[in-house]
Amino acid sequence: MPNILVYALHYDGAINKNSLGAVSEGARLAEELGGEAHAIMLGEGVAEDLAASLGRYGAKKVLVAEGPEGLAQPLVDAMAKAIGDGGYGYALFGGGLLGFEIGAGLAARLGAGVAMEVTNVRAEGGKLIAERPILGDSAISEIAYRSPVGIIIGRLNAFEARESGAGSAQVEQLSFELSEHATRATMITRGEQRGADVDIEGADVLVAGGRGLGKPEGFKLCEELAQAFGGNSAVAATRAVVDAGWYPYAAQIGQTGKTVSPKLYLAAGISGAIQHKVGMQSSENIVAINKDANAPIFEFSDLGIVGDLNKILPKLTEAVKAKKAS
Amino acid sequence: MKICVLVKEVPDAAVEKKLNPSTGRMDRSGERNLNPYDTHAIEAAMQVREGGSIPVEEIVAVTMGPESAVRALHKAVSLGADRSVHLCDEALAGSDVAATGYALAKTLERESPDLVLLGQQSDDGECYTIGAVVAEHLGMPSLTQVIKMDVSGEALRCERQAEYGYDTVEVKLPAVISVGDAINEPRYPSLKAIMGAKKKQLDSLSAGDAQVDPAKVGGENSAAQWIAAKPPPAKAAGEIIEDEDTGETVERIVAWLDERKLI
Ligand SMILES: Cc1cc2nc3c(=O)[nH]c(=O)nc-3n(C[C@H](O)[C@H](O)[C@H](O)COP(=O)(O)OP(=O)(O)OC[C@H]3O[C@@H](n4cnc5c(N)ncnc54)[C@H](O)[C@@H]3O)c2cc1C
Numbered sequence A: 001m002p003n004i005l006v007y008a009l010h011y012d013g014a015i016n017k018n019s020l021g022a023v024s025e026g027a028r029l030a031e032e033l034g035g036e037a038h039a040i041m042l043g044e045g046v047a048e049d050l051a052a053s054l055g056r057y058g059a060k061k062v063l064v065a066e067g068p069e070g071l072a073q074p075l076v077d078a079m080a081k082a083i084g085d086g087g088y089g090y091a092l093f094g095g096g097l098l099g100f101e102i103g104a105g106l107a108a109r110l111g112a113g114v115a116m117e118v119t120n121v122r123a124e125g126g127k128l129i130a131e132r133p134i135l136g137d138s139a140i141s142e143i144a145y146r147s148p149v150g151i152i153i154g155r156l157n158a159f160e161a162r163e164s165g166a167g168s169a170q171v172e173q174l175s176f177e178l179s180e181h182a183t184r185a186t187m188i189t190r191g192e193q194r195g196a197d198v199d200i201e202g203a204d205v206l207v208a209g210g211r212g213l214g215k216p217e218g219f220k221l222c223e224e225l226a227q228a229f230g231g232n233s234a235v236a237a238t239r240a241v242v243d244a245g246w247y248p249y250a251a252q253i254g255q256t257g258k259t260v261s262p263k264l265y266l267a268a269g270i271s272g273a274i275q276h277k278v279g280m281q282s283s284e285n286i287v288a289i290n291k292d293a294n295a296p297i298f299e300f301s302d303l304g305i306v307g308d309l310n311k312i313l314p315k316l317t318e319a320v321k322a323k324k325a326s
Numbered sequence B: 001m002k003i004c005v006l007v008k009e010v011p012d013a014a015v016e017k018k019l020n021p022s023t024g025r026m027d028r029s030g031e032r033n034l035n036p037y038d039t040h041a042i043e044a045a046m047q048v049r050e051g052g053s054i055p056v057e058e059i060v061a062v063t064m065g066p067e068s069a070v071r072a073l074h075k076a077v078s079l080g081a082d083r084s085v086h087l088c089d090e091a092l093a094g095s096d097v098a099a100t101g102y103a104l105a106k107t108l109e110r111e112s113p114d115l116v117l118l119g120q121q122s123d124d125g126e127c128y129t130i131g132a133v134v135a136e137h138l139g140m141p142s143l144t145q146v147i148k149m150d151v152s153g154e155a156l157r158c159e160r161q162a163e164y165g166y167d168t169v170e171v172k173l174p175a176v177i178s179v180g181d182a183i184n185e186p187r188y189p190s191l192k193a194i195m196g197a198k199k200k201q202l203d204s205l206s207a208g209d210a211q212v213d214p215a216k217v218g219g220e221n222s223a224a225q226w227i228a229a230k231p232p233p234a235k236a237a238g239e240i241i242e243d244e245d246t247g248e249t250v251e252r253i254v255a256w257l258d259e260r261k262l263i
């Protein structure tokens, strides 16, 4: 059964960029398998033209299901129904958070194999093999599936959104039953923006701060350095410090934040967790200051400084100012 | 209410994690410890108990793992769990996430918990998904990455960051909640608690005891099949400066930036 069912996350009338990437990737793989990529969207009144627009990324058909948005378990029910109706050999998810939850729930429901954080998928002998980096990206494991359906959860930005030029997808309503447990979680508020609405996506220079700043006031050091660079520079943050309320959510880089690729990304007190790395690894130049010589960020920085940011940042700010004035 | 906390034994943070090239499984040698992310789950259970809005009769630490995993259970008990359950059977070795979640769910069924708490990720497996698998098998609602959790009567009010910002979700009990590491600051165990941990009840179960179907677990029966491992694409190593004289360090940084026209 060579068809691939791709989850398309949407919010506020737009489809998530990582889901567009997953649909493109699904279309590419389905073609290799001799099947079709279909997408599935769930929500309260999903607009038909929004669903049909996935045709541009290669989806032949889009299943639209009516149900509560933003929670995983209703999608497990809907996708299990679609897969039960037949034709699908794989379910594919882009990076993010919901895809992990839905993919895992679906694996449990179907007794299916699941690979997460997948960065590459290839077809071999009519089957798909998923490549997943493990152990802090120090090795890549290859996963095949023994189950009739295989579940592939991509890493953020692993699959590029490509408009293949095809027309609209055929839109079909999917009716399904919510399982009892899926009715026991209710969204109260969704997508709350905590903190100021700052813009980091357009910046050429980003000074990013993490937990190593020690306290919310630590961000002053980053702000002063960003100011010294002047021009188009801004301050960014990790989830650890955003969750802690030290810095606005809008400044967060990573899996559940922004994806950026500035000319210069300077990290201070950031360990370099995978979920952070996926949002900034395409920066042109990466400089990291961390007091721990074994911090993962040094694995992917162009210039690493092992030292105390409290000593280095103020002096660096002065030196950058002096350089600019000279 | 009764809370079960899922905990796992992982290589100590100081140990370099590597694969056994012949099996593709984690090399299990070296110092091992309780998964640091799980200490947040235990702390969350303790805070529900101490918060007093609902009486907590029992906090039970549950693990699936080799014999050495009892040490992770002792640590969990020293951090506040009342007793522990160890699912330990050769038949389980090499289980993938789906099989592990299934076996853990069978073990949890025996306990009939009102709330299952777990960490956001295991430090070695990094799958972020056990909670969703367990919840599906138990037929319970679930959320991952929860950073705030208030108990009120029969429900939890949870907050977590998802793709578009912070979500607040109400979840009816019984439920499975994976907590994010920002939810709390785990306490240190007292010396007395560490000494007393080995004396607390620890039930060791075989797969059969937990009514785990042996055909659904273990490396050979897992639906996700590990076939190979390869090194990642080589990347030129970055330059490293050890900061000894900060004045000099800063000069070198500025020169490096200047060379690339970044100032
Ligand atoms: C599903 C999921 C989604 C996630 N999404 C995101 C996301 O979108 N973005 C994100 O960033 N994270 C995300 N995370 C969290 C991520 O896994 C890490 O926990 C987080 O990035 C760590 O932030 P940090 O580097 O600030 O903190 P830590 O990992 O605690 O690192 C702090 C670093 O500071 C260093 N340090 C301490 N003091 C000093 C000093 N004086 N001088 C110099 N260095 C010092 C330490 O050595 C350490 O390396 C997500 C996690 C999950 C599971």
Ligand SMILES: Nc1ncnc2c1ncn2[C@@H]1O[C@H](COP(=O)(O)O)[C@@H](O)[C@H]1O
Binding pocket: B006, B007, B008, B035, B037, B038, B041, B062, B063, B064, B065, B100, B104, B117, B118, B119, B120, B121, B122, B123, B125, B126, B127, B128, B129, B130, B131
């Ligand atoms: N073998 C196991 N036994 C008990 N709990 C586990 C086990 N593996 C994972 N967990 C729990 O699931 C969480 C997420 O793990 P993972 O999905 O592997 O990243 C961990 O923080 C633990 O709480």
